Amino acid sequence: MRNFDVVVVGAGPAGGQCARWLAKSGYHVLLVEQHETFEKNDFSSAATPLETLEKFDLPEDVVGSFWQNLVIVTTNLTRNWDSPQTLGAVLNFAKLRKFLADEVKSCGGDVWLGYRYMKYAQKQGETLVELKPRGGEPITVTTQVLVDATGPARALIYRKESEKPAFLKPSGIEYLIEVSDNDYEKYANSLWFFLGHKWMPKGYSWIFPMEKPQLKVGAASYRLDHKLIKQTESIRYYIDLLIHEYIQAKDYKIIDIHGSTLHYSSGLQDIYYRDNIIAIGDAVSMVNLLGGEGIRHAMHCAEIAGKHIQKYLKGESASFQDYQKEIYQKFSRSWNLSEKIGMKRYLIESDQKIDEGVSYLAPLETQEMMDILFYYKFEKLSKSLIVYLMRKIRSWWKVKGQGQMTKDK
Numbered sequence: 001m002r003n004f005d006v007v008v009v010g011a012g013p014a015g016g017q018c019a020r021w022l023a024k025s026g027y028h029v030l031l032v033e034q035h036e037t038f039e040k041n042d043f044s045s046a047a048t049p050l051e052t053l054e055k056f057d058l059p060e061d062v063v064g065s066f067w068q069n070l071v072i073v074t075t076n077l078t079r080n081w082d083s084p085q086t087l088g089a090v091l092n093f094a095k096l097r098k099f100l101a102d103e104v105k106s107c108g109g110d111v112w113l114g115y116r117y118m119k120y121a122q123k124q125g126e127t128l129v130e131l132k133p134r135g136g137e138p139i140t141v142t143t144q145v146l147v148d149a150t151g152p153a154r155a156l157i158y159r160k161e162s163e164k165p166a167f168l169k170p171s172g173i174e175y176l177i178e179v180s181d182n183d184y185e186k187y188a189n190s191l192w193f194f195l196g197h198k199w200m201p202k203g204y205s206w207i208f209p210m211e212k213p214q215l216k217v218g219a220a221s222y223r224l225d226h227k228l229i230k231q232t233e234s235i236r237y238y239i240d241l242l243i244h245e246y247i248q249a250k251d252y253k254i255i256d257i258h259g260s261t262l263h264y265s266s267g268l269q270d271i272y273y274r275d276n277i278i279a280i281g282d283a284v285s286m287v288n289l290l291g292g293e294g295i296r297h298a299m300h301c302a303e304i305a306g307k308h309i310q311k312y313l314k315g316e317s318a319s320f321q322d323y324q325k326e327i328y329q330k331f332s333r334s335w336n337l338s339e340k341i342g343m344k345r346y347l348i349e350s351d352q353k354i355d356e357g358v359s360y361l362a363p364l365e366t367q368e369m370m371d372i373l374f375y376y377k378f379e380k381l382s383k384s385l386i387v388y389l390m391r392k393i394r395s396w397w398k399v400k401g402q403g404q405m406t407k408d409k
């Protein structure tokens with residue numbers, strides 16, 4: 001029977017980064033993934049700020065394209081925030097996960113693709129893990145620590161369904177399309193987000209650039225009741241709307257259609273660890289509900305977990321309690337606020353309110369928009385609201401003044 005220090009189940013960004021970090025630190029790691037190739041579940045749009053490449057030392061080959069501008073389109077208006085510098089990337093999700101897995105191998109770790117985690121058992125101080133290759137007989141390995149990086153499946157950490165907290169379950173679908181060079185150029189260098197009842201009631205939709213001449217066009221829906229809208233169309237309807245009505249693409253080719261449903265625990269109520277089992281990434285709701293960004297946070301959470309696993313293996317700590325504390329400290333406040341703002345925008349507000357909200361943002365610098373959308377510094381919103389109100393008052397006085405002058409004449 002093969003023995004490992006750590007078995008990581010799930011080779012998404014969280015599992016890949018956790019296994020990479022531990023393998024680099026000299027531990028004997030096995031990374032297991034149910035799919036045989038990384039192209040199989042290439043579901044993520046994978047837009048991310050530049051920080052992700054720097055912080056996790058990712059090479060340019062995992063990048064589909066870079067971006068430097070942000071655009072928000074609502075039912076009635078469009079606002080742009082431009083920057084002379086690159087602000088982020090749209091990653092190639094398959095290449096990112098393959099890179100992380102290759103790094104694990106190059107540091108002496110094992111990567112088993114096409115193996116599904118089945119169950120574990122604790123016997124005489126050992127943790128036995130059963131893994132089943134596609135069409136083959138199950139194999140058992142032993143480990144000191146077992147990591148649940150299976151994302152929304154949370155295949156390890158919960159022993160039964162009834163232990164799971166209630167989840168919010170937003171679903172997203174995305175088309176990877178090839179368009180004409182002309183159409184591509186219009187959307188190159190920018191992340192385009194679409195809000196409002198016309199483009200995506202109960203959520204948002206997007207156009208992100210990939211390698212020329214490909215675009216990612218997608219939509220996500222929170223699948224809960226909206227206070228004002230009673231009936232909506234399918235997610236695919238809203239993607240088609242972007243392709244046909246917004247981009248007005250005539251000759252386009254669909255290269256791939258992918259998507260997934262996130263399972264997010266409101267208020268971060270997940271189970272984080274049990275004995276020597278620890279959950280990371282989307283298995284502990286690391287995706288941020290406001291914009292659906294999860295890759296950077298899953299990788300960050302994986303590194304925090306890596307540090308605590310190392311302490312555990314060295315005998316410096318007997319449980320993963322401090323891991324849970326650290327995650328709460330780093331994420332819970334921003335996550336709760338993001339959830340509140342997101343739910344209000346996507347499930348309560350009228351089109352007029354959404355337009356107003358986006359108009360408040362107009363006076364902000366691009367960096368301030370980045371701070372709000374990617375770093376959850378919501379205090380910047382009050383500055384934009386003050387500038388917006390001052391402008392309104394100024395234009396009101398101007399109109400009033402002109403009215404007075406006409407009367408005087």
Ligand SMILES: Cc1cc2nc3c(=O)[nH]c(=O)nc-3n(C[C@H](O)[C@H](O)[C@H](O)COP(=O)(O)OP(=O)(O)OC[C@H]3O[C@@H](n4cnc5c(N)ncnc54)[C@H](O)[C@@H]3O)c2cc1C
Pocket residue numbers: 009010011012013014015016032033034035041043044045046047048115116117118149150151152153155171172173174218258259260261262280281282283286287292293294295296298
């Ligand atoms: C449509 C959509 C668009 C998104 N866009 C963005 C974006 O633009 N930017 C961003 O940062 N984030 C985005 N996200 C979120 C982001 O992709 C996730 O937050 C991130 O992938 C979470 O990483 P993870 O490793 O925790 O989980 P996952 O990426 O879900 O990985 C879990 C892995 O576990 C494997 N697995 C599950 N069960 C088993 C089992 N029993 N045995 C073996 N393996 C198993 C799965 O096959 C999978 O590979 C998007 C998500 C969706 C759905």
